[in-house]
Amino acid sequence: MRYALIAIVVVFVSACAQMLLKQGARQAYTPWWRQYINPWVISGYTILFAAMVANIWCMHQGLQLKELSIIESMAYLFVPALSWLFFRETITRRKALAIGLIIIGVIVFFL
Numbered sequence: 568m569r570y571a572l573i574a575i576v577v578v579f580v581s582a583c584a585q586m587l588l589k590q591g592a593r594q595a596y597t598p599w600w601r602q603y604i605n606p607w608v609i610s611g612y613t614i615l616f617a618a619m620v621a622n623i624w625c626m627h628q629g630l631q632l633k634e635l636s637i638i639e640s641m642a643y644l645f646v647p648a649l650s651w652l653f654f655r656e657t658i659t660r661r662k663a664l665a666i667g668l669i670i671i672g673v674i675v676f677f678l
Contacts, residue, residue: 570625570628570629570630571630571634571638571677573621573625574621574622574625574630574634574635574638574639575638575641577618577621577622577625578618578638578639578641578642578645579641579645580614580617580618581614581615581618581642582642582645582646582649583614583649584610584611584612584614584615584618585611585646585649586611586649586650586653586654587607587608587610587611587614588607588608588611588612589650589654590607590653591605591606591607591608591611592608594607622635622639634677637672637673637676637677638673640669640672640673641669641673643665643666643669644666644669644670647662647666
């Protein structure tokens, strides 16, 4: 159970890394290749790499792949929430319903 909680934190951190990538994509850079090599993007991909290493460590410690895959679906909750918070992106009723179904699915899986 401890490693499942660590995996949830890792998914949240990965969602935060995606916010960094989005911020990097919102900037206008010249020359064009700076769009892919800037502090936001490099930070985001570095954090995503660290999250991948943490996921591998959790599996090495005994977290099963099927459990980790279900936990990673929590990103569908974290990313819209963070994008609403930081970028004021809208969450429609349909998205909210889908997020609710994902949460219910995660809970049912772990019962």
